[in-house]
Amino acid sequence: MALSTAHQRLVDTAADLFYRHGITNTGVDRIAAESKVSKPTLYAHFRTKDALVAAVLKTQHSRRRGEIEAYLAGQEAPDGRWPLLVFDWLDDWHRTEGRRGCAFVNASAELAGPAAAEARACAAGHKRWWRGLFTELCARTGADRPGELADSLCLLMDGANARRLVEDDPRAASAARRAAAELLTAHLEAR
Template sequence: MSLPSITHARLLDTATELFYTEGIAATGVDKVVARSGVSKPTLYAHFRSKDELVTAVLERRHAERVAMLDAWVRTHADSPRERLLAVFDWLANWHASEGERGCAFVNTVAEVAGPGHPAQEVARRHKRWMREYLAGLASEAGFSDPQRLGSDLMLLVDGANARVLVDGDLAAATDARRLAAMLIDAYQESSQ
Protein backbone atom coordinates (compact mmCIF):
# COMPACT_ATOMS: atom_id res chain seq x y z
CA MET A 1 0.00 0.00 0.00
CA SER A 2 1.48 3.37 -0.93
CA LEU A 3 1.91 6.11 1.64
CA PRO A 4 -0.86 8.36 0.24
CA SER A 5 -3.39 5.51 0.39
CA ILE A 6 -2.40 4.77 4.01
CA THR A 7 -3.02 8.43 4.87
CA HIS A 8 -6.28 8.38 2.92
CA ALA A 9 -7.43 5.29 4.80
CA ARG A 10 -6.40 6.79 8.15
CA LEU A 11 -8.43 9.92 7.41
CA LEU A 12 -11.45 7.84 6.40
CA ASP A 13 -11.12 5.60 9.47
CA THR A 14 -10.91 8.59 11.79
CA ALA A 15 -13.75 10.50 10.13
CA THR A 16 -15.93 7.38 10.06
CA GLU A 17 -15.56 6.90 13.80
CA LEU A 18 -15.97 10.57 14.72
CA PHE A 19 -18.89 11.30 12.41
CA TYR A 20 -20.74 8.27 13.70
CA THR A 21 -20.02 8.57 17.42
CA GLU A 22 -20.02 12.35 17.82
CA GLY A 23 -22.03 13.51 14.81
CA ILE A 24 -21.07 15.27 11.61
CA ALA A 25 -21.97 18.78 12.74
CA ALA A 26 -20.10 18.34 16.02
CA THR A 27 -16.96 17.07 14.29
CA GLY A 28 -14.88 19.69 12.58
CA VAL A 29 -11.95 19.00 10.30
CA ASP A 30 -9.64 20.17 13.09
CA LYS A 31 -10.78 17.24 15.21
CA VAL A 32 -10.36 14.79 12.31
CA VAL A 33 -6.86 16.15 11.70
CA ALA A 34 -5.88 16.00 15.37
CA ARG A 35 -7.20 12.47 15.87
CA SER A 36 -5.75 11.10 12.61
CA GLY A 37 -2.33 12.63 13.13
CA VAL A 38 -2.15 14.29 9.72
CA SER A 39 -1.97 17.96 8.86
CA LYS A 40 -4.88 20.03 7.63
CA PRO A 41 -3.19 20.58 4.23
CA THR A 42 -2.83 16.80 3.93
CA LEU A 43 -6.52 16.32 4.67
CA TYR A 44 -7.38 18.87 1.98
CA ALA A 45 -5.00 17.19 -0.46
CA HIS A 46 -7.16 14.06 -0.12
CA PHE A 47 -10.58 15.69 0.30
CA ARG A 48 -11.36 19.16 -1.04
CA SER A 49 -13.90 19.85 1.69
CA LYS A 50 -15.59 18.39 4.74
CA ASP A 51 -18.59 17.63 2.52
CA GLU A 52 -16.37 15.53 0.27
CA LEU A 53 -14.98 13.72 3.32
CA VAL A 54 -18.50 13.01 4.63
CA THR A 55 -19.47 11.67 1.21
CA ALA A 56 -16.36 9.47 1.00
CA VAL A 57 -17.10 8.06 4.46
CA LEU A 58 -20.61 7.09 3.36
CA GLU A 59 -19.39 5.64 0.06
CA ARG A 60 -16.98 3.42 1.95
CA ARG A 61 -19.64 2.44 4.51
CA HIS A 62 -21.95 1.47 1.66
CA ALA A 63 -19.33 -0.72 -0.02
CA GLU A 64 -18.50 -2.40 3.30
CA ARG A 65 -22.18 -2.94 4.13
CA VAL A 66 -22.89 -4.52 0.73
CA ALA A 67 -20.09 -7.05 1.15
CA MET A 68 -20.64 -7.67 4.85
CA LEU A 69 -24.39 -8.17 4.81
CA ASP A 70 -24.57 -10.63 1.94
CA ALA A 71 -21.66 -12.65 3.34
CA TRP A 72 -23.44 -12.83 6.70
CA VAL A 73 -26.76 -13.83 5.18
CA ARG A 74 -25.26 -16.53 2.95
CA THR A 75 -23.22 -17.93 5.84
CA HIS A 76 -25.90 -17.88 8.54
CA ALA A 77 -28.99 -19.09 6.70
CA ASP A 78 -29.78 -22.08 4.52
CA SER A 79 -33.32 -21.53 3.29
CA PRO A 80 -34.60 -18.52 1.35
CA ARG A 81 -37.01 -17.61 4.18
CA GLU A 82 -34.20 -17.79 6.74
CA ARG A 83 -32.05 -15.51 4.56
CA LEU A 84 -34.69 -12.79 4.88
CA LEU A 85 -34.65 -13.20 8.66
CA ALA A 86 -30.85 -13.39 8.78
CA VAL A 87 -30.78 -9.74 7.73
CA PHE A 88 -32.31 -8.93 11.12
CA ASP A 89 -29.86 -11.25 12.89
CA TRP A 90 -27.02 -9.39 11.21
CA LEU A 91 -28.58 -6.06 12.25
CA ALA A 92 -28.92 -7.22 15.88
CA ASN A 93 -25.30 -8.39 15.87
CA TRP A 94 -24.14 -5.08 14.37
CA HIS A 95 -26.15 -3.02 16.87
CA ALA A 96 -24.64 -5.00 19.75
CA SER A 97 -21.07 -4.61 18.50
CA GLU A 98 -20.85 -1.15 16.94
CA GLY A 99 -24.21 0.23 15.92
CA GLU A 100 -25.38 1.93 19.07
CA ARG A 101 -26.23 5.10 17.14
CA GLY A 102 -28.45 3.42 14.58
CA CYS A 103 -28.02 3.93 10.86
CA ALA A 104 -25.19 6.20 9.75
CA PHE A 105 -26.99 6.86 6.46
CA VAL A 106 -30.17 8.15 8.12
CA ASN A 107 -28.11 10.09 10.67
CA THR A 108 -26.21 11.79 7.86
CA VAL A 109 -29.36 12.83 6.01
CA ALA A 110 -30.67 14.32 9.24
CA GLU A 111 -27.45 16.26 9.83
CA VAL A 112 -26.30 17.59 6.47
CA ALA A 113 -28.07 20.62 5.11
CA GLY A 114 -29.75 20.86 1.77
CA PRO A 115 -31.15 18.24 -0.57
CA GLY A 116 -28.24 18.77 -2.97
CA HIS A 117 -25.58 17.56 -0.55
CA PRO A 118 -23.70 14.68 -2.22
CA ALA A 119 -23.81 12.58 0.96
CA GLN A 120 -27.60 12.61 0.83
CA GLU A 121 -27.50 10.96 -2.59
CA VAL A 122 -25.16 8.27 -1.23
CA ALA A 123 -27.59 7.66 1.64
CA ARG A 124 -30.56 7.43 -0.75
CA ARG A 125 -28.61 5.06 -3.00
CA HIS A 126 -27.73 2.89 0.00
CA LYS A 127 -31.36 2.71 1.14
CA ARG A 128 -32.47 1.83 -2.41
CA TRP A 129 -29.82 -0.89 -2.52
CA MET A 130 -31.00 -2.30 0.80
CA ARG A 131 -34.65 -2.39 -0.34
CA GLU A 132 -33.58 -4.10 -3.57
CA TYR A 133 -31.43 -6.54 -1.64
CA LEU A 134 -34.40 -7.51 0.54
CA ALA A 135 -36.61 -7.73 -2.56
CA GLY A 136 -34.02 -10.00 -4.19
CA LEU A 137 -34.06 -12.29 -1.17
CA ALA A 138 -37.87 -12.27 -1.28
CA SER A 139 -37.73 -13.17 -4.98
CA GLU A 140 -35.34 -16.06 -4.23
CA ALA A 141 -37.88 -17.22 -1.64
CA GLY A 142 -40.57 -17.26 -4.33
CA PHE A 143 -42.87 -14.51 -3.08
CA SER A 144 -45.33 -13.18 -5.65
CA ASP A 145 -44.64 -9.51 -4.81
CA PRO A 146 -40.99 -9.39 -3.74
CA GLN A 147 -40.70 -5.62 -4.25
CA ARG A 148 -43.53 -4.96 -1.80
CA LEU A 149 -42.18 -7.43 0.76
CA GLY A 150 -38.69 -5.95 0.42
CA SER A 151 -40.08 -2.46 0.99
CA ASP A 152 -42.10 -3.59 4.01
CA LEU A 153 -39.10 -5.35 5.53
CA MET A 154 -37.03 -2.21 4.94
CA LEU A 155 -39.49 -0.31 7.13
CA LEU A 156 -38.69 -2.75 9.92
CA VAL A 157 -34.93 -2.30 9.39
CA ASP A 158 -35.26 1.49 9.48
CA GLY A 159 -37.57 1.31 12.49
CA ALA A 160 -35.10 -0.83 14.42
CA ASN A 161 -32.29 1.61 13.60
CA ALA A 162 -34.41 4.55 14.72
CA ARG A 163 -35.32 2.87 18.00
CA VAL A 164 -31.65 2.22 18.71
CA LEU A 165 -30.81 5.87 18.12
CA VAL A 166 -33.77 7.38 19.95
CA ASP A 167 -34.24 4.93 22.83
CA GLY A 168 -30.89 3.12 22.99
CA ASP A 169 -32.83 -0.13 22.54
CA LEU A 170 -30.21 -2.59 21.32
CA ALA A 171 -32.86 -5.34 21.18
CA ALA A 172 -34.84 -3.48 18.49
CA ALA A 173 -33.55 -5.65 15.66
CA THR A 174 -34.62 -8.78 17.54
CA ASP A 175 -38.12 -7.31 17.86
CA ALA A 176 -38.03 -6.37 14.17
CA ARG A 177 -37.02 -9.95 13.31
CA ARG A 178 -40.07 -11.28 15.17
CA LEU A 179 -42.31 -8.90 13.22
CA ALA A 180 -40.54 -9.78 9.98
CA ALA A 181 -41.30 -13.46 10.55
CA MET A 182 -44.98 -12.61 11.04
CA LEU A 183 -44.96 -10.44 7.92
CA ILE A 184 -43.27 -13.15 5.85
CA ASP A 185 -45.83 -15.68 7.06
CA ALA A 186 -48.69 -13.31 6.12
CA TYR A 187 -47.21 -12.80 2.63
CA GLN A 188 -46.80 -16.55 2.28
CA GLU A 189 -50.44 -17.16 3.23
CA SER A 190 -51.71 -14.52 0.82
CA SER A 191 -49.68 -16.09 -2.00
CA GLN A 192 -51.36 -19.47 -1.59
Protein backbone atom coordinates in the same frame (compact mmCIF):
# COMPACT_ATOMS: atom_id res chain seq x y z
CA MET B 1 -5.89 2.08 -7.52
CA ALA B 2 -5.03 1.81 -3.83
CA LEU B 3 -5.77 4.76 -1.60
CA SER B 4 -2.93 6.47 0.20
CA THR B 5 -2.39 5.74 3.87
CA ALA B 6 -3.29 9.34 4.81
CA HIS B 7 -6.47 9.19 2.71
CA GLN B 8 -7.61 5.93 4.31
CA ARG B 9 -6.70 7.13 7.78
CA LEU B 10 -8.74 10.30 7.25
CA VAL B 11 -11.76 8.32 6.04
CA ASP B 12 -11.55 5.79 8.87
CA THR B 13 -11.07 8.44 11.55
CA ALA B 14 -13.86 10.62 10.17
CA ALA B 15 -16.20 7.61 9.95
CA ASP B 16 -15.62 6.80 13.61
CA LEU B 17 -15.96 10.41 14.77
CA PHE B 18 -19.01 11.15 12.62
CA TYR B 19 -20.76 8.03 13.87
CA ARG B 20 -19.95 8.58 17.55
CA HIS B 21 -20.35 12.36 17.74
CA GLY B 22 -22.25 13.46 14.63
CA ILE B 23 -21.07 15.22 11.51
CA THR B 24 -21.79 18.78 12.62
CA ASN B 25 -20.18 18.19 16.03
CA THR B 26 -16.96 16.92 14.46
CA GLY B 27 -14.70 19.59 13.05
CA VAL B 28 -11.93 19.12 10.50
CA ASP B 29 -9.36 20.15 13.12
CA ARG B 30 -10.29 17.15 15.24
CA ILE B 31 -10.34 14.80 12.23
CA ALA B 32 -6.87 16.00 11.17
CA ALA B 33 -5.50 15.72 14.71
CA GLU B 34 -6.88 12.24 15.36
CA SER B 35 -5.82 11.08 11.90
CA LYS B 36 -2.35 12.45 12.61
CA VAL B 37 -2.29 14.46 9.39
CA SER B 38 -2.13 18.19 8.83
CA LYS B 39 -5.15 20.23 7.78
CA PRO B 40 -3.49 21.02 4.42
CA THR B 41 -3.12 17.26 3.86
CA LEU B 42 -6.79 16.76 4.73
CA TYR B 43 -7.78 19.44 2.21
CA ALA B 44 -5.40 17.99 -0.39
CA HIS B 45 -7.42 14.76 -0.22
CA PHE B 46 -10.87 16.30 0.29
CA ARG B 47 -11.56 19.84 -0.90
CA THR B 48 -14.43 20.22 1.60
CA LYS B 49 -15.80 18.53 4.69
CA ASP B 50 -18.83 17.53 2.56
CA ALA B 51 -16.49 15.70 0.16
CA LEU B 52 -15.03 13.86 3.15
CA VAL B 53 -18.53 12.96 4.37
CA ALA B 54 -19.36 11.55 0.92
CA ALA B 55 -16.14 9.51 0.91
CA VAL B 56 -16.95 8.17 4.37
CA LEU B 57 -20.45 7.11 3.28
CA LYS B 58 -19.12 5.43 0.12
CA THR B 59 -16.60 3.49 2.19
CA GLN B 60 -19.20 2.55 4.80
CA HIS B 61 -21.55 1.34 2.06
CA SER B 62 -18.86 -0.91 0.63
CA ARG B 63 -18.01 -2.29 4.05
CA ARG B 64 -21.61 -2.82 5.11
CA ARG B 65 -22.43 -4.49 1.81
CA GLY B 66 -19.43 -6.79 2.16
CA GLU B 67 -20.36 -7.65 5.74
CA ILE B 68 -23.97 -8.55 4.99
CA GLU B 69 -23.12 -10.44 1.80
CA ALA B 70 -20.49 -12.49 3.65
CA TYR B 71 -22.94 -13.11 6.49
CA LEU B 72 -25.68 -14.28 4.15
CA ALA B 73 -23.30 -16.51 2.20
CA GLY B 74 -22.45 -18.43 5.35
CA GLN B 75 -26.02 -18.99 6.55
CA GLU B 76 -28.96 -21.27 5.96
CA ALA B 77 -32.31 -19.52 5.95
CA PRO B 78 -34.81 -20.67 8.59
CA ASP B 79 -37.57 -22.42 6.61
CA GLY B 80 -36.23 -20.74 3.47
CA ARG B 81 -37.11 -17.29 4.85
CA TRP B 82 -34.01 -15.43 3.72
CA PRO B 83 -35.02 -11.90 4.80
CA LEU B 84 -35.06 -12.95 8.45
CA LEU B 85 -31.31 -13.48 8.29
CA VAL B 86 -30.87 -9.75 7.73
CA PHE B 87 -32.59 -9.07 11.04
CA ASP B 88 -30.39 -11.67 12.76
CA TRP B 89 -27.34 -9.84 11.36
CA LEU B 90 -28.83 -6.49 12.44
CA ASP B 91 -29.37 -7.81 15.97
CA ASP B 92 -25.72 -8.89 16.19
CA TRP B 93 -24.57 -5.57 14.72
CA HIS B 94 -26.69 -3.52 17.15
CA ARG B 95 -25.16 -5.38 20.08
CA THR B 96 -21.59 -4.79 18.88
CA GLU B 97 -21.08 -1.79 16.58
CA GLY B 98 -24.52 -0.35 15.88
CA ARG B 99 -25.40 1.48 19.06
CA ARG B 100 -26.15 4.67 17.16
CA GLY B 101 -28.29 3.02 14.50
CA CYS B 102 -27.81 3.62 10.80
CA ALA B 103 -24.96 5.97 9.88
CA PHE B 104 -26.73 6.79 6.60
CA VAL B 105 -29.96 7.92 8.27
CA ASN B 106 -27.95 9.81 10.90
CA ALA B 107 -25.94 11.58 8.19
CA SER B 108 -29.04 12.42 6.16
CA ALA B 109 -30.62 14.02 9.21
CA GLU B 110 -27.62 16.34 9.55
CA LEU B 111 -26.96 17.15 5.91
CA ALA B 112 -28.57 20.13 4.23
CA GLY B 113 -27.88 22.41 1.33
CA PRO B 114 -26.41 21.90 -2.10
CA ALA B 115 -22.89 21.18 -0.81
CA ALA B 116 -24.15 18.00 0.85
CA ALA B 117 -25.90 16.68 -2.27
CA GLU B 118 -23.23 14.06 -2.97
CA ALA B 119 -23.36 12.70 0.57
CA ARG B 120 -27.18 12.59 0.56
CA ALA B 121 -27.02 10.76 -2.78
CA CYS B 122 -24.67 8.21 -1.17
CA ALA B 123 -27.14 7.68 1.68
CA ALA B 124 -30.06 7.32 -0.75
CA GLY B 125 -28.05 4.85 -2.84
CA HIS B 126 -27.32 2.79 0.26
CA LYS B 127 -31.02 2.60 1.07
CA ARG B 128 -31.81 1.60 -2.54
CA TRP B 129 -29.24 -1.16 -2.24
CA TRP B 130 -30.96 -2.46 0.93
CA ARG B 131 -34.33 -2.44 -0.87
CA GLY B 132 -32.80 -4.35 -3.76
CA LEU B 133 -31.24 -6.91 -1.42
CA PHE B 134 -34.51 -7.40 0.45
CA THR B 135 -36.37 -7.72 -2.87
CA GLU B 136 -33.95 -10.43 -3.98
CA LEU B 137 -34.26 -12.27 -0.66
CA CYS B 138 -38.07 -12.02 -0.71
CA ALA B 139 -38.14 -13.42 -4.25
CA ARG B 140 -35.82 -16.26 -3.21
CA THR B 141 -38.24 -16.99 -0.36
CA GLY B 142 -41.16 -17.20 -2.77
CA ALA B 143 -43.08 -14.00 -2.05
CA ASP B 144 -45.47 -13.00 -4.85
CA ARG B 145 -44.81 -9.28 -4.44
CA PRO B 146 -41.18 -9.20 -3.37
CA GLY B 147 -40.72 -5.46 -3.95
CA GLU B 148 -43.75 -4.58 -1.84
CA LEU B 149 -42.59 -6.85 0.97
CA ALA B 150 -39.05 -5.46 0.66
CA ASP B 151 -40.36 -1.91 1.19
CA SER B 152 -42.05 -3.01 4.42
CA LEU B 153 -38.94 -4.84 5.62
CA CYS B 154 -36.81 -1.75 4.96
CA LEU B 155 -39.18 0.26 7.11
CA LEU B 156 -38.83 -2.30 9.90
CA MET B 157 -35.04 -2.20 9.64
CA ASP B 158 -34.97 1.61 9.66
CA GLY B 159 -37.38 1.63 12.60
CA ALA B 160 -35.14 -0.77 14.52
CA ASN B 161 -32.13 1.45 13.80
CA ALA B 162 -34.04 4.52 14.98
CA ARG B 163 -35.18 2.79 18.15
CA ARG B 164 -31.63 1.66 18.83
CA LEU B 165 -30.42 5.25 18.50
CA VAL B 166 -33.23 7.11 20.23
CA GLU B 167 -34.12 4.66 23.00
CA ASP B 168 -30.79 2.79 23.22
CA ASP B 169 -32.84 -0.40 22.96
CA PRO B 170 -30.58 -3.37 22.16
CA ARG B 171 -33.66 -5.53 21.48
CA ALA B 172 -34.97 -3.34 18.65
CA ALA B 173 -33.69 -5.62 15.89
CA SER B 174 -35.15 -8.74 17.49
CA ALA B 175 -38.53 -6.97 17.76
CA ALA B 176 -38.24 -5.99 14.09
CA ARG B 177 -37.38 -9.61 13.23
CA ARG B 178 -40.59 -10.83 14.91
CA ALA B 179 -42.62 -8.30 12.91
CA ALA B 180 -40.75 -9.30 9.74
CA ALA B 181 -41.57 -12.97 10.36
CA GLU B 182 -45.26 -12.10 10.70
CA LEU B 183 -45.20 -10.03 7.50
CA LEU B 184 -43.39 -12.77 5.64
CA THR B 185 -45.91 -15.37 6.82
CA ALA B 186 -48.82 -13.17 5.74
CA HIS B 187 -47.29 -12.67 2.28
CA LEU B 188 -46.53 -16.37 1.82
CA GLU B 189 -49.98 -17.46 2.98
CA ALA B 190 -51.66 -14.97 0.62
CA ARG B 191 -50.18 -16.74 -2.43
